[in-house]
Amino acid sequence: MLVDDFNSAARPPSRQMMLHDQELRALALAVIQVEAQAVAALSERIDEHFTTACRLMFACAGRVVVTGMGKSGHIAGKIAATLASTGTPAFFVHPGEASHGDLGMITQQDVVLALSNSGETEEVLTILPIIKRLGVPLIAMTGNPASTLGLLATAHIHVGVAQEACPLGLAPTSSTTAALAMGDALAVSLLEARGFTRDDFALSHPGGSLGKRLLLRVSDIMHTGAEMPAVRENALISEALLEMTEKKLGMTAIVDADSKVAGIFTDGDLRRMLARNFDIHKTRIAEVMTANCTTIGSGTMAAEAMQIMEQKRINALIVTDAERRAVGALNMHDLIRAGIV
Structure with a gap:
């Protein structure tokens, strides 16, 4: 057998796309619809737990420390960035790194916002005793109010979804979208509560075209x-x-x-x-x-x-x-x- 023939035989056959354009569009629309329904369902969750979370973050003398693992961690990072740019000092702490020294970044003046769809994420639960010992208010954002994280939280915001947009029900899709939308709801509510203005926003965005649009007179x-x-x-x-x-x-x-x-x-x-x-x-x-x-x-x-x-x-x-x-x-x-x- 020639070398080229051997290499060709050893390679698995390539998977060809068997879906037509119309089928691809139908799948994409289905994802959008599922995620839109997940976000729309959040309107029923804007309750006393949400307002308690807002008041805790508004009264925070330090910073809002946002944490989460995996896909929730990515959403947590974005929420922290949005909060910081709209008048609420915040930063992201990786829960895995927190238990190896980064917990020193959290002070008694802070508020912790923890994201976990299951509410049972091991890396997040590991740092809870330290957070509780510091007496730091804990806001949880989970898909399960009866979870460990949900029950231990000072305020729990329910962001559970009926289904993931992933047809396998495995990849976080609707759940991360819902958490992101709820994070935006918190940030904008706090923005209004603080009387945050366009000029304030400009001061934290001095670079690039956005800074020019906001700062230049x-x-x-x-x-x-x-x-x-x-x-x-x-x-x-x-x-x-x-x-x-x-x-x-x-x-x-x-x-x-x-x-x-x-x-x-x-x-x-x-x-x-x-x-x-x-x-x-x-x-x-x-x-x-x-x-x-x-x-x-x-x-x-x-x-x-x-x-x-x-x-x-x-x-x-x-x-x-x-x-x-x-x-x-x-x-x-x-x-x-x-x-x-």
């Missing part, structure tokens, strides 16, 4: 002083066009003697004006400008400026102070360059 990117295009309302169209060409923002503010905004003239206004055959050397800009234009304050979030432009289908904004005096200008390209997309 109009004042950080607007053009001011000599860079801001502006002409008086008695200026000729030709003067306005020269100002637009020099400042390169595709617009110019039209202001009165006190620098208060009377209107705006944009590239779009220019195209509409040319269709009406105005003499640019004789016509005043006030005759063709857009009066009562949209303006924005310098302290406004840059992301809100983007939203205004998109909603009104405009490409530029004049920035004004409290007296509606023009103090700056910006256009869509400024927002795009700043990463506000």
